[in-house]
Amino acid sequence: MREGLFIRKNIEKWKQYQYEKTADPDEMASQFTELVNDLGYSKTFYPQSKVTTYLNGLASKIYLGIYKNKKEETSRIVRFWKTELPLLIKKHHLVVGLAFLIFILFALMAVFSASHDETFIRGILGDGYVEMTEDNIAKGDPFGVYKDENATYMFIRIAENNIRVSFLTFIAGFLLSVGSVWFLLVNGVMVGAFQFYFFTKGLGFASVLVIWIHGTLEISSIILSGAAGIIVGNSILFPGTHKRLHSLQSGAKDGLKVLIGVIPLLIIAASLEGYVTRYSDMPKAISISILLISFSFVVWYFGIYPIRLYNKIRQNGVEPRSSGV
Numbered sequence: 001m002r003e004g005l006f007i008r009k010n011i012e013k014w015k016q017y018q019y020e021k022t023a024d025p026d027e028m029a030s031q032f033t034e035l036v037n038d039l040g041y042s043k044t045f046y047p048q049s050k051v052t053t054y055l056n057g058l059a060s061k062i063y064l065g066i067y068k069n070k071k072e073e074t075s076r077i078v079r080f081w082k083t084e085l086p087l088l089i090k091k092h093h094l095v096v097g098l099a100f101l102i103f104i105l106f107a108l109m110a111v112f113s114a115s116h117d118e119t120f121i122r123g124i125l126g127d128g129y130v131e132m133t134e135d136n137i138a139k140g141d142p143f144g145v146y147k148d149e150n151a152t153y154m155f156i157r158i159a160e161n162n163i164r165v166s167f168l169t170f171i172a173g174f175l176l177s178v179g180s181v182w183f184l185l186v187n188g189v190m191v192g193a194f195q196f197y198f199f200t201k202g203l204g205f206a207s208v209l210v211i212w213i214h215g216t217l218e219i220s221s222i223i224l225s226g227a228a229g230i231i232v233g234n235s236i237l238f239p240g241t242h243k244r245l246h247s248l249q250s251g252a253k254d255g256l257k258v259l260i261g262v263i264p265l266l267i268i269a270a271s272l273e274g275y276v277t278r279y280s281d282m283p284k285a286i287s288i289s290i291l292l293i294s295f296s297f298v299v300w301y302f303g304i305y306p307i308r309l310y311n312k313i314r315q316n317g318v319e320p321r322s323s324g325v
Contacts, residue, residue, distance in 0.1 A: 001045070003045070003046050003049060003051065006041070006042070006045075006046075006051070007051055010038060013034070014035075014038075014054075014055070014058060017031045017034075017035065017058060017062065018058055028062055031062055032059060032062045035055060035058060035059040035062060036059060038055055039052070039055040039056055039059055042055055080257075081261075083309065084257070085257060085258075085261045086301070086305050086306040086309050087306065087309060087310060087313075088254055088257055088258065089258070089261075089302055089306045090306035090307060090309070090310045091254070092227065092231055092254065092258070093306070093307075095227050095230050095231055095234065096223075096224065096227040096302065098227070098230065099180075099184060099223050099224070099226040099227035099230060100223050102181060102184045102185070102188070102226070103184045103187065103188040103191075103219075103222070103223050103226070104188065105188070106184065106185045106188030106189050106192065107188040107189065107191050107192035107195075108192060109188075109189070109192065110124065110188065110189040110190075110191075110192030110193045110196065111192045111193075111195075111196045113193075114192070114193050114196045114197070114200075115196070120193065121193050121196070121197050124189060124190055124193040124194075125190070125193060125194060125197065130197070132145065133145065133197075137201060137203070141280070142198070142201070142203055142206070142207075142280075143207075143210050143211070143277070143280040146210075146273065146277045146278045146280065147278045147280075151274045151275050151278065152274065154273070154274040155270050155271055155273070155274030155275065156270075156274075158269075158270040158273050158274060159266060159267050159270035159271075162218060162221070162222075162266040162269065162270060163263060163266050163267075165183075165187075165222065165225075166221055166222060166225035166259065166262060166263075166266060167225075167259065168183065169183040169184070169222065169225040169226050169228075169229055170225050170228045170229045170232070170255060170256070170258075170259045171229070172229050173228065173229025173230055173231065173232035173233040173255060174229075174232055174233065174236075175233070176233045176236055176237055177229065177230045177232075177233025177234060177237065178233070179229065179233075180225075180226045180227075180228075180229025180230050180232075180233060181226070181230070183222075183225075183226060183229070184222070184223070184226040187219075187222050191215075191219060194211075195207065195208075195211075198211075206280075208291075209284060209287040209288065209291070210277060210280045210287065211277070212291055213272050213273075213276055213277050213287060213290050213291065213294075214269045214270070214272035214273035214276070214277050215269075216269075216291060216294035216295050216298065217265045217266070217268055217269035217272070217294050217298070218265075218266065218269035218270075218273070220262075220265065220298045220302075221262040221265045221266045221269065224258055224261070224262045224265075224302070225258075225259060225262055227258060228254075228255035228256070228258035228259045228262075229255060231251050231254050231255040231258065232248070232251045232252050232255040233251075234251065235247045235248050235250060235251020235252070235254075236248050236251070272290070276290070
């Protein structure tokens with residue numbers, strides 16, 4: 001191969017490695033391997049060329065970056081929560097916003113339907129649950145359902161169920177996003193009908209103070225799981241300039257990372273539901289404080305912080321990469 005053709009064939013890749021820096025050790029290793037191969041070829045056929053000197057210098061920089069990265073004191077787990085996941089959320093902010101809007105839309109549709117059809121709530125929540133709740137209301141303990149089980153058993157059961165639902169919501173995204181949208185629809189309708197039911201009983205504000213102690217993190221996790229599934233589905237539907245299989249692999253990797261990110265939220269939500277929500281008569285100040293802390297965390301970590309982190313990295317002259325930092 002002539003030197004000019006060799007350069008034209010690889011120059012864009014080299015520029016990307018030089019100017020679009022990454023701190024992801026796996027990606028750095030891959031780039032280093034590519035450059036070593038190119039450098040070996042260049043040394044063999046163009047030993048005195050400037051391109052050989054250029055490749056040698058570029059490979060050296062990446063090698064030093066790998067070495068430096070190995071010496072980082074920050075663990076992989078800390079890096080995941082501090083930078084990798086937030087940058088991934090920033091990359092897919094539009095999808096997260098779409099999942100939120102889908103959920104809210106169907107929740108509002110459920111409220112509208114319930115306000116025009118008295119049988120709608122029973123159709124969604126089931127006669128057994130409605131009758132049990134009405135019996136609890138008559139007893140003066142409308143949220144008694146959260147007190148029926150041993151706290152630890154309740155925590156384990158709810159955590160297992162929530163993680164299972166989130167996983168299914170994510171996996172359903174492989175059905176071209178439709179499956180994840182369906183899970184968002186079902187959960188949105190259930191939440192809308194559930195919340196409207198308590199408002200019709202004059203317990204709207206009280207239900208918010210009790211149910212959303214755990215519901216804030218739980219519902220946020222379901223929405224994020226739906227977003228993770230849509231990320232996978234969109235990678236199949238819209239591969240862009242990539243091969244569809246490569247796009248799917250990238251989308252599945254991103255979606256799985258988002259799913260991993262919501263698991264701690266689901267465990268915390270289950271802990272709150274099992275150990276805290278049962279105290280429905282707790283002071284309002286405590287309930288409101290828990291709600292505000294949960295809501296503020298979700299908005300900050302999944303909304304504000306990713307944008308600030310992205311902008312901060314760009315200001316340092318590096319293009320952020322969500323695959324690892």
